Amino acid sequence: MKEPLIEIRDLRVYFRTIYGDARSTDGVSLKIFENEVFGIAGESGCGKSTLVEGVLRLMKPPGYIKSGEVIYKGKNLFELTEEEFNKIRWKEIAYIPQGSMNSLNPVLKVEEQMIDAILSHTDTSKEEAKQIALEALDSVGLPEDVINMYPHELSGGMRQRVCIAMSTCLKPKIIFGDEPVTALDVVMQKLNLQTIMHLKEKIGLTVVMVAHDMAWHAEVCDRMAIMYAGKVVETGPVEEIFLNPLHPYTEGLLNAVPSLKRKFAKSIPGIAPSPLNWPPGCRFHPRCYRKMNICENEEPELKLIDSERYVACHLYNGGNWK
Ligand code: SF4
Numbered sequence: 001m002k003e004p005l006i007e008i009r010d011l012r013v014y015f016r017t018i019y020g021d022a023r024s025t026d027g028v029s030l031k032i033f034e035n036e037v038f039g040i041a042g043e044s045g046c047g048k049s050t051l052v053e054g055v056l057r058l059m060k061p062p063g064y065i066k067s068g069e070v071i072y073k074g075k076n077l078f079e080l081t082e083e084e085f086n087k088i089r090w091k092e093i094a095y096i097p098q099g100s101m102n103s104l105n106p107v108l109k110v111e112e113q114m115i116d117a118i119l120s121h122t123d124t125s126k127e128e129a130k131q132i133a134l135e136a137l138d139s140v141g142l143p144e145d146v147i148n149m150y151p152h153e154l155s156g157g158m159r160q161r162v163c164i165a166m167s168t169c170l171k172p173k174i175i176f177g178d179e180p181v182t183a184l185d186v187v188m189q190k191l192n193l194q195t196i197m198h199l200k201e202k203i204g205l206t207v208v209m210v211a212h213d214m215a216w217h218a219e220v221c222d223r224m225a226i227m228y229a230g231k232v233v234e235t236g237p238v239e240e241i242f243l244n245p246l247h248p249y250t251e252g253l254l255n256a257v258p259s260l261k262r263k264f265a266k267s268i269p270g271i272a273p274s275p276l277n278w279p280p281g282c283r284f285h286p287r288c289y290r291k292m293n294i295c296e297n298e299e300p301e302l303k304l305i306d307s308e309r310y311v312a313c314h315l316y317n318g319g320n321w322k
Helices: 048-055 082-088 110-121 126-139 144-148 156-168 186-203 214-220 238-243 248-255
Strands: 006-017 020-032 037-041 063-072 093-096 174-178 206-210 223-228 231-237
Touching (some): 020 048, 037 048, 037 214, 048 063, 048 174, 126 186, 186 214, 223 238, 223 248
Antiparallel strands (some): 006 020
């Protein structure tokens, strides 16, 4: 059986609040395989970003890792010291944060920011670091002179490319992108997505992409997971999910995408619940048009439906329609 490059096991990422723990990511297990593009979709607040921040140990108080494991090269990343984890971060596991184009320091030139980042994760000299930075800028289609510019001299799309170059300059094995091209116009979104896909081929990257925009997933992902209320409710090959969504929430998400065939996109009724108080039973039941009695009390498990499809819904029971 194929071994995953990285495996997330029952990860729970919570936030301490005066009302109790907000259970943002609440028991997620996923296997990501080498060289694939894996998408994570769902409404805002479903736990996608906290899942990625948890995997990368980027949580800051009041956020914390409640439990779970992330296995990479046979080791649980949560058992590594900060120093040990720093050797992997960037060099092997990289990250493009949400709103990355605004994460550059406005008072430092691109050169300083890239070289600092490279030096803090490698033992190379400053000259070598500059060479690495120049090659990385070239690989994302930016001219050499960008290295001498301040962020405010670059367009939003170019700033984001600098961030992509910074995240990939050490040729990591896997990159997690949290809404990596959000907030750009559609032309720049497409160009920057193409840049990430080009890097995937060039340096053999595995890409995990968090995005609420289903169109991006359709365009670039091989497999995807749909998250709702802190949990994965469906996972499988993108084409199968788009052509035959099994979970009623996935169906709702796809119906909410505008289409030339429908006059109006159809929204999912109700609002997403609070992580302070997830509904009992199936967390989607207050909004589900196929709800049954069992759904209000019993939480469905994520079950294998066929070779690659997993669904957490009482409508399915080991591959048979109920
Ligand atoms: Fe709907 Fe029940 Fe399936 Fe939940 S378990 S998605 S409420 S049918």
